[in-house]
Amino acid sequence: MKVRDIMTANVVSATPDEIVSSALSKMKKYGLHQLPVIEKELHGMLLLKKIVTKDIDAANTKVNALMSQTTAASPEDDIRRAAELVILSGQRALPVVERNKVIGIISETDIMRAIGQMAVSYKTQDVMSPCEYVSKDDNIGKVKKVMTYNNVSRVPVVEDGRIIGVVGTLDLVDLILRKEPMRGGARQGGTKEIISIDKTSVESIMKNAVTIDKTSRLEKVAELLFKNEEVFVEDNGRICVITPKDLVELVASSKAGAYVQITNLKGEDPLVVAKMQEKAAELVKKIGHMANIQSFVIHIDKHEKGGKPRYDIRARFLSSYGMFVSKSSGWDLVSITQDAIDNLEREVLKRHDRVAHHERAKKSKELMRE
Numbered sequence: 001m002k003v004r005d006i007m008t009a010n011v012v013s014a015t016p017d018e019i020v021s022s023a024l025s026k027m028k029k030y031g032l033h034q035l036p037v038i039e040k041e042l043h044g045m046l047l048l049k050k051i052v053t054k055d056i057d058a059a060n061t062k063v064n065a066l067m068s069q070t071t072a073a074s075p076e077d078d079i080r081r082a083a084e085l086v087i088l089s090g091q092r093a094l095p096v097v098e099r100n101k102v103i104g105i106i107s108e109t110d111i112m113r114a115i116g117q118m119a120v121s122y123k124t125q126d127v128m129s130p131c132e133y134v135s136k137d138d139n140i141g142k143v144k145k146v147m148t149y150n151n152v153s154r155v156p157v158v159e160d161g162r163i164i165g166v167v168g169t170l171d172l173v174d175l176i177l178r179k180e181p182m183r184g185g186a187r188q189g190g191t192k193e194i195i196s197i198d199k200t201s202v203e204s205i206m207k208n209a210v211t212i213d214k215t216s217r218l219e220k221v222a223e224l225l226f227k228n229e230e231v232f233v234e235d236n237g238r239i240c241v242i243t244p245k246d247l248v249e250l251v252a253s254s255k256a257g258a259y260v261q262i263t264n265l266k267g268e269d270p271l272v273v274a275k276m277q278e279k280a281a282e283l284v285k286k287i288g289h290m291a292n293i294q295s296f297v298i299h300i301d302k303h304e305k306g307g308k309p310r311y312d313i314r315a316r317f318l319s320s321y322g323m324f325v326s327k328s329s330g331w332d333l334v335s336i337t338q339d340a341i342d343n344l345e346r347e348v349l350k351r352h353d354r355v356a357h358h359e360r361a362k363k364s365k366e367l368m369r370e
Helices: 022-031 047-052 079-089 108-112 140-150 169-177 195-200 218-225 243-251 270-287 333-369
Strands: 035-041 041-047 093-098 101-107 155-157 162-167 231-235 238-242 257-264 293-303 310-319 322-330
Touching: 022 047, 022 169, 035 101, 041 047, 041 093, 041 101, 041 218, 047 169, 079 101, 079 108, 079 140, 079 243, 093 108, 093 231, 108 155, 108 243, 140 155, 140 169, 140 310, 155 169, 162 169, 162 195, 162 231, 169 195, 218 231, 257 270, 270 293, 270 333, 293 333, 310 333, 322 333
Parallel strands: 257 293
Antiparallel strands: 035 041, 093 101, 155 162, 231 238, 293 310, 310 322
16 A cells, blocks of 8 residues: 555645744644645645744744754655654654655554554554643643653643543644633733743643543554544553554554664764664563564654753564553663663563463463363
């Protein structure tokens, strides 16, 4: 299956000189998290998460001040290549370019449709990841901090260990565009609107969240994700999330033999990268006799906001025991890589012990029957 076969041909876009508030209105109207920036040719991508987490005057800021560079897919790319490109970009969708002209958009949702039989052998618990959350009494300023520091587009709202709602980037658009602050955002003379937005209560804008049992099949998750931006899982005190990107990663990593890949390492010290690869290789060597590892991907997100850069790591590998995911954050790449890898190793050992215990019990019953 080619990108041309599943892409969306009707492209909603912005121009470099367009005002951000105008672009936000388009995003809200069509439920989009990004807009390609086009003027004769592709200039970049405007990302909703980048807008709502910054203190900007949307009515007086132009798109070209906030747009990001973007890669593009070719209409002749296959579905696995499209999935790899989306993951590497860190975006939810990519423009499809042919002869320097944008002819469509390929999104995570488009790629999810290609999962088909691939999902049959997986359960929700194989792809879910723990996530940070807020309470209904917190304010939007805290939500924005969680989004920024965890590089996420949605934050669940939890009360007494139960998920009662969610706030996503699209929910913040109205706050940016509206003239009056909502409940929890008292106006003060001369205070800019963005201050009131940060003080707005979570409860006033949160929407209903969709939850699913961790033992559910992945086909059910995919079905829910076609209608919702995320699905949450309550797992013995942990709050976990599944997003379209989790299923896109499953498509991208389904190619056997794609051992350790470290993505999004632009401009990093080669010695640091080599150390990260060494630690990942050590894990493969340690657990290779326990589980047949089909792919191992470590994705890096770098945040530079004054001073020393901060990193988020998402490590995931697909094995004969299923999918394992681990996240870590910090300022030292090698240390957080080790932390993520240690977490993965612990989870694999737990799974291995459970499987071994089950096999011993099964063999014992068989011997008793004899």
